[in-house]
Amino acid sequence: MPSKQLLFGTGGIPRSTKGTSSISGIKRIRELGLDCMELEFVQGVRMGEKGAKNVLETAKEEEEVALSVHAPYYINLNSYDEEKLKASLERIYQASRIGSLCGAESIVLHAGFYQKSSKKHTFENVSKALKALTGQFREEGIPAILRPETMGKRTQFGTLEEVLALSAEIEGVMPCLDFCHLHAREGKENSYPEFTEVLSGVEESLGKEGLSNMHMHIAGVEYGINGEKKHLNLRESDFSYPELMRALKEFKARGLVILESPVLEQDALMLREIYTEL
Numbered sequence: 001m002p003s004k005q006l007l008f009g010t011g012g013i014p015r016s017t018k019g020t021s022s023i024s025g026i027k028r029i030r031e032l033g034l035d036c037m038e039l040e041f042v043q044g045v046r047m048g049e050k051g052a053k054n055v056l057e058t059a060k061e062e063e064e065v066a067l068s069v070h071a072p073y074y075i076n077l078n079s080y081d082e083e084k085l086k087a088s089l090e091r092i093y094q095a096s097r098i099g100s101l102c103g104a105e106s107i108v109l110h111a112g113f114y115q116k117s118s119k120k121h122t123f124e125n126v127s128k129a130l131k132a133l134t135g136q137f138r139e140e141g142i143p144a145i146l147r148p149e150t151m152g153k154r155t156q157f158g159t160l161e162e163v164l165a166l167s168a169e170i171e172g173v174m175p176c177l178d179f180c181h182l183h184a185r186e187g188k189e190n191s192y193p194e195f196t197e198v199l200s201g202v203e204e205s206l207g208k209e210g211l212s213n214m215h216m217h218i219a220g221v222e223y224g225i226n227g228e229k230k231h232l233n234l235r236e237s238d239f240s241y242p243e244l245m246r247a248l249k250e251f252k253a254r255g256l257v258i259l260e261s262p263v264l265e266q267d268a269l270m271l272r273e274i275y276t277e278l
């Protein structure tokens with residue numbers, strides 16, 4: 001469902017949550033006055049159907065918090081090992097099925113690694129896997145959108161071009177723009193003109209819907225010659241987040257902004273304030 005606004009929230013439950021459950025995290029998001037949260041299934045999908053229904057009730061009916069899902073990290077859609085490929089598909093499928101029951105539409109995933117493959121061949125393998133999954137979702141009525149993420153290490157599949165091409169090619173696939181990864185990969189994408197170029201690229205590839213139904217990850221980042229090293233708090237990083245907020249406002253971007261810096265909710269609140277005051 002395209003959102004009418006730009007919503008700000010955290011990747012995982014806020015640091016200041018009392019307790020560790022998704023439900024207490026959703027309640028804390030509402031107390032903080034934030035609007036969304038990404039459920040982190042990154043170590044595996046450990047929630048069952050019953051748990052998912054409870055999450056749906058809390059998020060949708062009680063607290064009105066929009067949810068998304070981050071699929072498990074252990075995924076490589078470019079694996080030559082049939083078993084590993086099968087396990088990767090199964091992890092994405094489970095994250096999507098349970099995520100949908102939680103009311104989350106967007107399922108973010110790290111698609112894989114080039115390893116010894118060419119970029120072109122990797123793209124074909126990832127594309128084939130995502131086509132199989134989205135086809136299965138349609139058959140089973142699972143209303144999930146798969147969001148391959150722009151990745152921060154140069155060994156990882158997921159440049160902006162790759163992620164946009166997959167999204168343009170496959171129904172049910174949209175990008176997750178991780179701006180800290182885009183920046184870390186080459187040390188670029190850190191100024192107003194570069195941000196507007198990224199957003200124009202989204203519009204060119206996906207049309208207006210690309211901008212009205214966005215999913216973004218934002219954090220500060222430490223990086224080196226091979227790209228991303230670790231996440232930082234925005235204020236301790238070189239990331240030009242006020243410029244990014246300006247570009248998002250200018251392009252009337254809509255959707256979810258998920259903060260992934262160590263202080264999570266503090267940066268989410270700060271960014272939203274900057275954005276609102278523009």
Ligand SMILES: [Zn+2]
Pocket residue numbers: 070108109110149
């Ligand atoms: Zn991620």
